[in-house]
Amino acid sequence: MTTTGIDPIKDIDFAADSKVEGRNLVVVLTGNADLNIKDELDRFLVDVHRVAGSLGAAEVSVDVRRLEFMNSSCLKCLVTWISQIQEQPPEKHYRIAFLATPAMYWQRRSLHALSCLAPELVSVQG
């Protein structure tokens, strides 16, 4: 368990971890997010949503700078997470800020698609 109480993911080719910074959460995804870790990522993001709510977080930062690739099933996990935030009353909404890098070409297109889906909730930096 980490200080967030969220079980990290440690797969052969993928890792996800989280930490608390002030009242906000920082999530770090690294490696290769594909079909093999889809169920684990779903579970991880449900926990992130729960902890963000209990902290009263204004923002969850998601560092994907060392995430080589994300498949559509894992992108869908992020879409489901966004929908969970949208279903809450507006006072409980928090923002998702992706920390990206232009060096990973999937990020430019895929994160742009996510930010267009919920521009009020999702931002992409980098």
Place this chain on the structure above:
Amino acid sequence: MAKRFPPMHDQKANRMPQPGFSFDLSIDPNPRFISLVRRFVEETFERLVGDAESVFRVSMTAHELLENAAKYSLGQKTLLRVSLEQVTEGHRLSLCLINDTTGAHIDRLRDRIDELNATTDAFELYQSLMRRNMKNRDESGLGLARICAEGEMSLGLEVKGNTVAIMSSALFPKAGAA
């Protein structure tokens, strides 16, 4: 009707055929192998095409096609056929995934590919599918739409009995071309 694509090496288009290359990979569509194949495609096209964004479009397409096979194919054999042909305007890249699947999945593929071919805005349809499938945890429903929207590839489908061939292709203009 799903759009039918010409055979992989059809040269009747109004352009001068030039040398290219192609390869077939016959693989077990095990989810553990898919990223390995994507990296192989990526490294191959890095040498041939060079442009990193184009390489992403090709390797992502290979990945999403193979995941479709991993989720829905019957049996252990899937064929990924990749070809790159030099044409006057640049390179024409084609990826074709062939495998056996169920009649129900063939119907879903046909519907989705028809929907993608009918739209004039692949990105808008991709967003619409994200909204439509938001709460469905069992199936992403996004892979083929991603190929069109993010990969800017066109899709086609051929069916023979229980065997399906999903074909994707795109023209990659020469560097510096308008």
